[in-house]
Amino acid sequence: MDNPFARFAGTRTIQADLSLLEENYVPDSFPHRENQINEMVTILSSILRGSRPSNIIVYGKTGTGKTSTTKYVTKMLMEAANNVSVVYVNCEIYDSPYSILVAIANSAGEEKIPELGWPIDRIYRETLDRVERTGKFFIIILDEMDRLIKKSGGDSLYVLLKLMTDVDSVRVSMIGITNDTTVLENIDARIKSRLNQESIVFPPYNASEIKDIISSRLEKVLGSDVVDQTAINLCAAIGAQEHGDARKAIDLMRIAIEIAIRENRNKITENEIYEARERYEMNVIREAISTLPLHSKIVLLSAVVTQEIEPNSVITGEIYENYRRICDDLGFSPLSPRRISDLLTELADYGLLMMDDRNMGKYGRTRSFSMVHQAETIKKYLLEDENLSMFKSSKMPKQTRFDT
DNA sequence: ACTCCACAGGAAAATTGGGGTA
DNA sequence: TACCCCAATTTTCCTGTGGAGT
Numbered sequence: 014m015d016n017p018f019a020r021f022a023g024t025r026t027i028q029a030d031l032s033l034l035e036e037n038y039v040p041d042s043f044p045h046r047e048n049q050i051n052e053m054v055t056i057l058s059s060i061l062r063g064s065r066p067s068n069i070i071v072y073g074k075t076g077t078g079k080t081s082t083t084k085y086v087t088k089m090l091m092e093a094a095n096n097v098s099v100v101y102v103n104c105e106i107y108d109s110p111y112s113i114l115v116a117i118a119n120s121a122g123e124e125k126i127p128e129l130g131w132p133i134d135r136i137y138r139e140t141l142d143r144v145e146r147t148g149k150f151f152i153i154i155l156d157e158m159d160r161l162i163k164k165s166g167g168d169s170l171y172v173l174l175k176l177m178t179d180v181d182s183v184r185v186s187m188i189g190i191t192n193d194t195t196v197l198e199n200i201d202a203r204i205k206s207r208l209n210q211e212s213i214v215f216p217p218y219n220a221s222e223i224k225d226i227i228s229s230r231l232e233k234v235l236g237s238d239v240v241d242q243t244a245i246n247l248c249a250a251i252g253a254q255e256h257g258d259a260r261k262a263i264d265l266m267r268i269a270i271e272i273a274i275r276e277n278r279n280k281i282t283e284n285e286i287y288e289a290r291e292r293y294e295m296n297v298i299r300e301a302i303s304t305l306p307l308h309s310k311i312v313l314l315s316a317v318v319t320q321e322i323e324p325n326s327v328i329t330g331e332i333y334e335n336y337r338r339i340c341d342d343l344g345f346s347p348l349s350p351r352r353i354s355d356l357l358t359e360l361a362d363y364g365l366l367m368m369d370d371r372n373m374g375k376y377g378r379t380r381s382f383s384m385v386h387q388a389e390t391i392k393k394y395l396l397e398d399e400n401l402s403m404f405k406s407s408k409m410p411k412q413t414r415f416d417t
Numbered sequence: 418a419c420t421c422c423a424c425a426g427g428a429a430a431a432t433t434g435g436g437g438t439a
Numbered sequence: 440t441a442c443c444c445c446a447a448t449t450t451t452c453c454t455g456t457g458g459a460g461t
Contacts, residue, residue: 329424349450354425370425374459377423 029235029274034267036260039084044225045218046082052213053086060150061094068208069188070158070197073215076258079190080156082215087152087188098149104161110172113155114140117176121147137172141179151185158189174207217257223249226259227266235270240281244269247286265289298386301363302394308348312336312356314395314404316366317388327382328371329354343403357382365391 032038043050059066073079087099100120107113114136121143144151153173155161161169177185189210197205218226227245245266252262268289269281278285305313315336319327333353340347348356357380361368364385371381384391396402 350424351426351451352449355449358426370457372457372459373422374457375420375422375461376459377421378457379422379424 029239029270031234031267031270033234034230034263034270036264039081039088040230041085042229043078043082043085044229045222046078046215049078049082049213049215050086052211053083054089056211057086057090057152060090060097065150065184066152066186068186068210070208070210070212071188071190071215072192072194072212074192074217074256074258076252076255076260076262077215077217078259079192079215083154083188083190087154090152094150096149097152098147099152099154101154102156104155104157104159108161108169110169111136113153113161113169114172114176117151117153118143121151137176141176144176144185149184153185153187155187155189158191159193170208171204174204218253218259219257220246220249220253223252223257223259223262227262230263231266239279240266240270241283243283244281244286247283251286251290261293265293268292295390298365298390299394301365302391303397307345307398307400308352309356309360310395310398310401311339311343311345312353313360313365313391314401315339316357316360316382317384317392317395320384320388329357329379329382332357332382339404342405343401345400 033040053069056069057066071079071083084101087097091097091099098121100117102113102116104113107116111133114133118136118140121140173185173187177187197208224245227248231240231245248262248265248269251265252258252260255261265286266281266289269285272288272292273279273281273285302310302313312332315332316327318339319331319335323331329350333350336353337347357366357368360366361382367383367385369381369383370378372378396404
């Protein structure tokens with residue numbers, strides 16, 4: 014038998030530092046974002062003259078460079094002025110007034126404040142204290158700011174505004190990043206007016222812009238002749254299709270390079286990109302499935318099972334019957350048919366199932382469902398859930414409720 | 418034309434789960 | 440600890456419906 018390590022030995026054909034293509038890596042050049050950078054620099058530059066800059070709201074879809082650009086500009090600002098401190102807060106994680114204050118205080122001070130336990134006003138005073146003591150300008154970046162507002166309304170913003178005005182000689186300002194252009198419409202008018210923000214818009218990239226971005230990113234990663242131009246074009250085209258998403262394009266390129274390295278290929282062509290896209294989509298599906306609530310998972314599993322035993326009637330009622338059996342089997346108490354009907358609608362909305370109206374005339378009207386993806390794949394990902402791992406399809410009866 | 422199946426999907430009531438409070 | 444409150448989830452109850460069968 015051949016030594017299984019043989020194909021990994023010898024010199025690798027491709028050398029690449031893939032960390033430069035990771036999602037959170039901040040590059041040092043931003044093709045086609047010169048205007049946005051200039052705007053931001055202009056606004057923030059008032060710090061150099063000793064006055065507080067306006068608050069900034071950055072709008073743009075995912076993958077348009079909002080976060081990276083903001084991080085880059087603020088980093089440059091920190092280098093140019095030594096009295097600036099930048100706090101990056103991802104509101105997906107820190108989504109309450111409390112946790113944001115903690116994040117600020119912790120970056121401003123020596124000792125960590127516990128994530129839980131202190132009353133909010135004590136945290137507030139502590140934060141205020143620390144900010145004043147440093148004597149620095151604070152710029153607070155609120156990434157995914159829309160999350161914050163959806164979760165706690167304007168409360169969190171209000172606290173921040175209060176912080177801005179309570180600090181002597183106003184030394185705090187914020188940059189909000191969002192992909193939802195309507196965020197500010199839903200908050201209190203008083204808060205809105207006090208924000209006195211300027212907005213910067215990041216429009217989607219088109220294909221040729223994404224092409225430039227990929228090329229410029231690749232320069233530092235690997236040699237120029239390793240990646241086919243056609244591969245870059247394909248990546249760019251896919252990214253442009255997805256609302257001008259440069260991040261997806263870069264992700265695809267990174268995965269493609271990973272594949273090439275692992276398979277010991279010496280070139281990245283359109284094929285590698287197609288493979289990368291497949292893997293990417295798989296991960297999306299897997300992620301979508303793994304975050305589903307328990308009963309949605311069982312319903313989806315039931316849909317798969319129903320298709321296996323009765324491919325022609327993957328119908329609400331059938332799915333429900335099987336759902337009940339599976340719940341029985343696994344020891345969960347089933348939800349009502351009405352609820353399952355809604356869960357099925359949700360699954361269809363998520364794109365995990367295809368939904369069709371089906372009219373059987375005398376025999377009623379219902380909805381029929383079919384798999385969008387390979388049933389085996391779906392099942393595999395579903396069974397990764399420890400609650401469902403005990404499921405054995407052999408236990409499922411081979412008949413439907415119609416035969417007896 | 419009328420019936421009737423097998424649901425869809427709206428509305429409201431009921432349950433559940435977390436947190437606060439006396 | 441017992442109780443209450445609030446919101447989210449789920450159930451109960453309901454009316455509506457397109458077309459094959461008659």
